[in-house]
Every structure is written in C-alpha cells, then in structure tokens.
Amino acid sequence: MRDENCIFCKIAAGEIPSSTLYEDDMFRVILDLGPANAGHALILPKEHFKDVTELDEAYAAKILPLAAKIGTAQRKALGADGFNVVQNNGTAAGQTVFHFHAHVIPRYDTDAPMIAWEPGKYADGEMEQTAEKIRKEM
Ligand code: 5GP
Ligand code: ZN
Numbered sequence: 622m623r624d625e626n627c628i629f630c631k632i633a634a635g636e637i638p639s640s641t642l643y644e645d646d647m648f649r650v651i652l653d654l655g656p657a658n659a660g661h662a663l664i665l666p667k668e669h670f671k672d673v674t675e676l677d678e679a680y681a682a683k684i685l686p687l688a689a690k691i692g693t694a695q696r697k698a699l700g701a702d703g704f705n706v707v708q709n710n711g712t713a714a715g716q717t718v719f720h721f722h723a724h725v726i727p728r729y730d731t732d733a734p735m736i737a738w739e740p741g742k743y744a745d746g747e748m749e750q751t752a753e754k755i756r757k758e759m
Pocket of ligand 2: 623629669670719720
C-alpha cells in the first residue's frame with residue numbers, strides 16, 4: 622500500500638530521484654538531504670507505514686540487519702568510529718515525515734552525544750508504579 626501524498630512513498634518508488642545506497646523489492650536506502658554527518662542514511666520501506674506501530678513484521682525483521690550492513694559500510698567507507706540507528710515516532714519524538722524510516726548515522730569519536738539526557742530520579746515507589754502502568758497496556 623502507498624500514500625499518494627507521501628514524499629517517502631515517491632522516493633522509495635524511485636519517482637523522485639535520491640542518492641540510493643541500496644535497493645531491493647522491499648526497501649530503498651537513501652542519503653538524508655539534511656545529514657547529521659555526511660553519509661547519514663535513511664532506510665525506507667517501499668510500503669507506507671506511518672511509524673513503527675504500523676510496521677509489518679516481515680519488514681521489521683529486516684531493518685536491523687540492513688542497518689548493520691549500512692553502518693558497517695559507513696565505517697569502512699568514511700572512517701566512522703561508530704553509528705547510531707535512530708527511529709522517531711510522533712512529533713514529540715522528532716518525527717517530521719510520517720512514513721516509517723530508520724536513520725543510520727555515521728559517528729566519530731569527536732562528535733557530541735546524539736541523544737543526551739540529564740539522568741532523572743524516581744520518587745519512592747514511582748519506578749515500580751510506572752512499570753506497572755506500562756505493563757497493563759501491553
Ligand atoms: P524524521 O525527523 O521524520 O525522523 O526524519 C526525516 C528526515 O528526512 C530528516 O532528517 C530530513 O532531513 C529527511 N528528509 C526530508 N525530506 C527529504 C527528502 O525529500 N529527501 C531526502 N533525501 N531526505 C529528506
Ligand atoms: Zn509513504
């Protein structure tokens with residue numbers, strides 16, 4: 622299924638040109654237009670899923686192995702010291718294009734941390750209450 626108004630559906634189908642690193646019948650992997658570092662890649666399924674909650678399991682099973690392949694090639698080709706696999710769901714999480722995609726970002730020892738937070742603290746009992754709330758929804 623595709624969404625006629627979705628730019629990533631058009632890119633994945635090859636209707637809008639992109640710098641493609643890899644393509645098969647299920648995925649196209651492209652370079653991000655606004656890279657965190659040169660070589661920043663996006664794994665796009667050729668079917669439209671708005672985010673990870675809609676993603677078909679057959680696609681899901683292939684995404685991490687594909688990310689590993691891309692990240693390994695980024696290390697070899699670009700001399701990257703590591704890579705992040707990042708995937709945003711919802712505006713609050715930074716998602717701006719609502720067609721599932723996974724970012725594979727080459728990283729260097731001198732880079733600032735990509736996802737950084739000030740470690741918080743739970744009040745007494747709050748950690749287990751929080752775990753229980755989440756478990757009830759699973
Ligand atoms: P998100 O914030 O939704 O996780 O990531 C969307 C990413 O898609 C951004 O990093 C943005 O630079 C990239 N992007 C948006 N439009 C295009 C486009 O038309 N072509 C390419 N190659 N990347 C795009
Ligand atoms: Zn789409």
